[in-house]
């Protein structure tokens with residue numbers, strides 16, 4: 516067996532590795548950007564083609580149109596503040612463990628080792644919290660999920676849509692005791708790039724530091740950046756978006772896997788029971804916070820029970836599916852590949868991380884220009900002027916009186 520699916524379409528979901536009866540497949544980092552792809556050891560392969568048949572690129576999973584949309588935040592203030600968005604994923608995980616189930620999701624051993632793990636104790640649920648803006652290593656967790664399902668355990672699996680598709684393809688059939696939650700996702704950088712960035716920030720290579728990608732609090736309600744923490748050797752360090760190359764390149768969409776730019780899951784129809792994301796573009800709402808609101812899309816009838824069980828922990832409000840989709844670009848189309856990505860990759864091979872400075876310059880300039888414009892004196896004056904007809908009407912009425 517040589518090729519499981521075309522490389523430019525491979526999501527790195529690891530379903531092939533999990534299904535291989537001979538353990539002949541390993542997920543290996545590929546140069547130059549370090550994204551992982553399956554590599555077959557032909558001395559072990561028996562040409563059974565199971566990997567090829569299981570791959571969701573070759574046999575796509577079914578997608579469902581959302582039945583309902585909700586805006587929600589966790590009622591627990593600490594939970595809300597320690598979640599990237601409104602804390603919906605965290606509440607669902609809590610409810611599953613409370614009902615004796617297990618949760619599979621992305622945890623961080625340290626900044627070099629971000630992977631999917633099985634959590635069954637309430638005290639360990641904090642490990643799942645927060646978006647890790649990098650591709651999580653699936654390892655062999657799909658086989659662990661199958662074992663739990665067969666043993667009758669209640670299971671919640673959370674991940675990017677391509678990971679949900681990978682799991683469903685691997686399982687081959689529906690399980691009543693399985694809930695899946697996907698995140699709206701615009702793409703993933705590799706762990707290699709993250710490792711290099713953090714090593715650069717620390718000036719050393721260690722296994723003791725942790726990295727976080729979003730913070731809530733002062734001076735801004737919500738911030739993107741790389742925030743490092745460590746108990747012993749290194750002081751807390753942070754670099755905010757626009758100062759940090761990794762997170763800026765992530766926001767610019769420069770360093771995603773090649774297949775992310777044609778992601779089949781970036782659309783209104785979804786591959787999981789529930790989709791969660793940031794609620795962008797929400798209209799008038801009673802869900803009040805400046806610390807992030809979760810969007811919850813209910814995609815299957817089965818998800819009703821999980822949403823009902825979670826209501827007591829959420830401040831939740833029904834919205835329309837149309838509003839939810841219109842506000843989030845990745846519920847409409849895949850992220851567009853920046854025109855300069857190919858030349859960035861060439862430069863990255865030649866001069867390493869200095870290529871970021873060169874290629875992010877115009878993105879940073881445009882971003883700053885765009886945001887300064889929004890906050891400029893001119894735009895404030897304009898919004899004041901817009902109010903004038905109303906004032907003028909009052910003036911006219913008063914004058915007539």
Ligand SMILES: Cc1cc2nc3c(=O)[nH]c(=O)nc-3n(C[C@H](O)[C@H](O)[C@H](O)COP(=O)(O)OP(=O)(O)OC[C@H]3O[C@@H](n4cnc5c(N)ncnc54)[C@H](O)[C@@H]3O)c2cc1C
Pocket residue numbers: 597598599600601602603604605619620621622643644645646647648649650651673674675698699700701702703791792793794809843845
């Ligand atoms: C790579 C990536 C890209 C994203 N892109 C967008 C976007 O374009 N638009 C948008 O609205 N939202 C996006 N999100 C989702 C958003 O950042 C929040 O994760 C989501 O709103 C859930 O937040 P929460 O407060 O409910 O839960 P949180 O507690 O913040 O989220 C934790 C949950 O996310 C899972 N998770 C965290 N990191 C990863 C990872 N690397 N891979 C797989 N699962 C992970 C965990 O298993 C856990 O269940 C993205 C998330 C990731 C990881």
Ligand code: SF4
Pocket residue numbers: 516534535536537538539540555559560561562563564565566567
């Ligand atoms: S063909 Fe069969 S044995 Fe060979 S890599 Fe694929 S799953 Fe493994």
Ligand code: SF4
Pocket residue numbers: 519520524525526527528529530531532553569570571572681
């Ligand atoms: S199963 Fe997943 S990792 Fe394997 S080839 Fe297909 S897309 Fe790539």
Ligand code: SF4
Pocket residue numbers: 526675676677678700701702703772774775776778779780781
């Ligand atoms: S953009 Fe699509 S393919 Fe890329 S990580 Fe996200 S879900 Fe997977």
